[in-house]
Amino acid sequence: MADGNGHEPRIVAFLCRWCSYAGADLAGTSRIKYPPNIIPIRVxxxxxxxxxxxxxAFARGADGVFIGGCHPGDCHYVSGNYKARRRVTLLRKLLPQLGIDPRRLRLEWISATEGKRFAEVVTEFVEELKELGPMRAEEAAQDVR
Amino acid sequence: MSAKPKIAVYWTGSCGGCDVSFLEVGEAIVEILSRVEVVFWPALVDVKRSDLEAMPPGSIDYALINGVIRTEENREMAEILREKSKYIVAYGACAHLGGVPSLADLWGKEEIFRAVFGEGFRPGPPPGVDGEARLPDLSEKAVPLEEVVRVDYAVPGCPPPAPLISRFFTALFSGEMPDPPYVFANVKALCEECPRERHDDRRIERIVRPHEIVPDPNKCLLEQGLICMGPVTRGGCNALCPVAGMPCTGCLGPTPEAGDPGAAMLSALASLVRFEDEGEEYFAREDEVLERLADPLGTFYMYAFGKFRRRS
Structure with a gap:
């Protein structure tokens, strides 16, 4: 993973079980192709x-973290996605202080019917991360705990 | 306990405030000092490293170490004290969690030298000194004591507040020290002992810094928009800072429940910052408030970066 060319980013994806995880499933059952760079975790x-x-996730070497939630107004628990959004706003302020480009953290609203959109968003994110290149080698080496 | 407990107090990468903090207990210091035998305390008595090295292993009962581990010498002294002592006490936020100095790890050693001494600086022998003498080299990282030796107890704080110093010595003199590892501070959050009024359904519509407002003397500081680390920080100081009108900065370290203080406080803020309702139409206003948080890392990890950093 020395240079940006040919680097395959690793993405940890936290997907809401009500919307985005189902969206990812739909992408699969619909046989829509998208890059295999994501490691989905159902939440x-x-x-x-x-x-x-x-x-x-970043400390353990992820090149990107993806959070998929329900569209505004659709949260199964009314407002969990709003809270996630505010956390991401704050995290995007905190990450640069740790030397991590905030573009490596992405929050997207994806519903259970949006298999195609899921594939598009993941494709786009992988492209963006390829452009950003691997996390700096020394960053990965400095994983303290 | 028949014989007086033998204690050592030592400073590593420290500002000296911890050594002074013992006086916080007031007149009780007279009694405390009369009930212990100080065998090593460079700030107080004339002792040298060679004196310490001459002591038999395990001959000191409690070694209270304050300061971060910043140089090779700090590490060596911690290791010698560990060998000579039955119990090691991390005294103060630096020894306990890394403290303010561990924030320097956001930069590398070379960058620190450049920023402080300018381009071209090389650590070497101090001026006017001949021969082999040299200054101890800076370590790559400034780490809490527990990263170099096994630590039995912690008396946290920046510096430790009087009630916690008393709690430690009371336990020591009663002969009923808790089993290590143990932190001499509350398990519950500082908010539990804070006299300020707070509401269960609280939310905040603004973030302000201490110099920007004169806070209401009775209301919760967080509800007034000040970033108070109280919800994620151990109590035990009787809410010293909030009582005086300043938000808690987290020096006693996070509660066991909070864990990583930055992640916990970030979550707490994300829950608190909202308007009368939530939804897409509020996103821009919410972000405007959240953007006002200056220096999240320094605010959330002012004392605990050494322990909780995941990277630097």
């Missing part, structure tokens, strides 16, 4: 994603 709600998990 009950985007609002369940602890900011510590995001930081841990």
């Amino acid at each position: 009950p709600c985007s609002g369940r994603v602890d900011p510590a998990w995001v930081m841990e």
Whole structure:
């Protein structure tokens, strides 16, 4: 993973079980192609994603973290996605202080019917991360705990 | 306890405030000092490293170490004290969690030298000194004590507040020290002991810094928009800073429940910042408020970056 060319980014994706995870499933059952760079983790709600998990994913070498939640107004728990959005706003302020480009953290609203959109968004994110290149080698080496 | 407990107090990468903090207990210091035997305390008595090295292993009962581990010498002294002592106490936020100095790890050692001493600086022998003498080299990282030796107890704080110093010595003199590892501070959050009024359904529509407002003397500081680390920080100081009108900055370290103080406080803020209702039409206003948070890392990890950094 020395240079940006040919680098395959690793993305940890936290997907809400009600919307985005189902959207990802739909992409699969519809046989829509998208890059295999994501590691999906099903969560009950985007609002369940602890900011510590995001930081841990980066510390353990993820090149990107993706959070997929329900569209505004559609959260199964009414407002979990709104909370997730505010956390992401704050995380995007915090990450640059740790030397991490905030574009490496992405929040998207994807419903259960949006398999195609899921594939498009993931494709776009992988492209963006390829342009950003791998996390700096020394960053990965400095994983303290 | 028949014989007086033998104690050592040592400073590593420290500002000296921890050594002074013992006086916080007031007249009780007279009694405390009369009930212990100080065998090593460079700030107080004339002792040298060679004196410490001459002591038999395990001969000191409690070694209270304050300061971050910043140089090779700090590490060596911590290791010697560990060998000579039955119990090691991390005294103060630096030894306990890395403290303010561990924030320097956001930059590398070379960058620190450049910023402080300018381009071209090389650590070397101090001026006017001949021969082999040299200054101890800076370590790559400034780390809490527990990263170099096993730590039994912590008396946290920047510096430790009087009630916690008393709690430690009371336990020591009673002969009923808790089993290590143990932190001499509350498990519950500082908010539990804060006299300020707070509401269960609180939310905040603005973020302000301490110099920007004169806070209401009775209301919760967070509800007034000040970033108070109280919800994620251990109590034990009787809410010293909030009582005086300043938000808690987290020096006693996070509660066991909060864990990573930055992640916990970030979550707490994300829950608190909202308007009368939530939804897409509020996103821009919410972000406007959240953008006002200056220096999230320095605010959330002022004392605990050394322990909780995941990267630097």
